[in-house]
Amino acid sequence: MKNVGMKPDTLRSAHAAARFYAPADCLERIAARDTEKGDPQASARIAGILAAKRTDELLPLCHPLPIHAAEVHFSIEADHVAIEAEVHTIGPTGVEMEALTAASMAALTLYDMLKPYAEPEALSIGNTHLLDKTGGKSHYSRRLEAPLAATVVMVSDPVFDGHKPDTAGRQVADGLIGAGFDPVDYRLLGDDPQAVGETVDAAVAAHTPLIVTVGGTGIGPKDKVVETVEPKLTTPMPGLMETARAFGQKRSPYAVLSRGVSGFIGNSLVLTFPGSRTGSEETLAALLPSIVHILEIHQRFASGR
Structure with a gap:
């Protein structure tokens, strides 16, 4: 586990995305917030937020961080649900993995809630990636642009x-x-x-x-x-x-x-x-x-x- 004890705390944020692919009738259920297990968007949102808060328990080399804010957003497209997760902290290391975990868990929750309505091959999760991050060395440079004496x-x-x-x-x-x-x-x-x-x-x-x-x-x-x-x-x-x-x-x-x-x-x-x-x-x-x-x-x- 990387030692971050000598890194200063800064305000850090990360945004990640994932996609949940499903047939049209499943996407309609998500839009209507209607499945036998309840509202899929609400459940996936809470699952994503909880996953962000517990990422250090899921990924063995992640540091525990205070999560000051986390949110998951959904956009229903023609053949998929676009999922975006945002996470914010003040700490010595970034929250990229927390955002990626939140987006992934939200997608998994949609899969779980929609699987009774489609054949397995009709459902899939993909294109999980980091959209952006701020804070830390990527935002507060620790190296000069040009040499100075x-x-x-x-x-x-x-x-x-x-x-x-x-x-x-x-x-x-x-x-x-x-x-x-x-x-x-x-x-x-x-x-x-x-x-x-x-x-x-x-x-x-x-x-x-x-x-x-x-x-x-x-x-x-x-x-x-x-x-x-x-x-x-x-x-x-x-x-x-x-x-x-x-x-x-x-x-x-x-x-x-x-x-x-x-x-x-x-x-x-x-x-x-x-x-x-x-x-x-x-x-x-x-x-x-x-x-x-x-x-x-x-x-x-x-x-x-």
């Missing part, structure tokens, strides 16, 4: 002195490369506010679109990155780090310890990530779609498009 600054005395490997800053740099940032300039500094400030200023002066510091956002006596970066912000964007902390708190109560800040310094987006490997990984996972979106919008403004 980034600077990653790891701030840690133990790492700078060689007493500890850098598993956080390098991970962030690799994540940005995977998202299409190029070149990615990696810097390693000790807990020196002056050096941090000068490095950030140099990256801003070089018109670097994205600057990420890693470390120095906690409550230790040497954690001064926030105090160094925050006065420089010309356009604070507190929602970014608020989102990262909220994402982290669902995975560890210690996420509240990060005092990270974010915003633009001139034309550079600056983010201050926590220094732990887990904290930096969670922060990038939570913010990457927003980072991509913000920078692409900003680039359009800068180019006058």
Whole structure:
């Protein structure tokens, strides 16, 4: 079963379709809502909705999801019933399978209710397919359309002195490369506010679109990155780090310890990530779609498009 624990929740929807083929007299019964078992459209609708809500029990590798809305619609055509199912959730993975299962179960229910009125070979189900889906990576891109430069600054005395490997800053740099940032300039500094400030200023002066510091956002006596970066912000964007902390708190109560800040310094987006490997990984996972979106919008403004 795929691990979706590092994927942010988003509003997701999916629409799927299926067709139930039957003779004309069966289609008339469906239109009239008249079979010996009752109203076929009403029964198939409820069956489809229930199937959407219980898809994880039917398909072994599907994740259980909160289904916020589900509906099934029917259109009676010349030789078939066109079935469409729509499903909506807020979660870390999509609801394509829930929509497909809903459409399929609705078709099966029509088959069951109409089988007394036709020979087996006269009834069939087909053309089950996904119509569309929204949300997640297909809607909120995690990769740049065109490369942009980034600077990653790891701030840690133990790492700078060689007493500890850098598993956080390098991970962030690799994540940005995977998202299409190029070149990615990696810097390693000790807990020196002056050096941090000068490095950030140099990256801003070089018109670097994205600057990420890693470390120095906690409550230790040497954690001064926030105090160094925050006065420089010309356009604070507190929602970014608020989102990262909220994402982290669902995975560890210690996420509240990060005092990270974010915003633009001139034309550079600056983010201050926590220094732990887990904290930096969670922060990038939570913010990457927003980072991509913000920078692409900003680039359009800068180019006058």
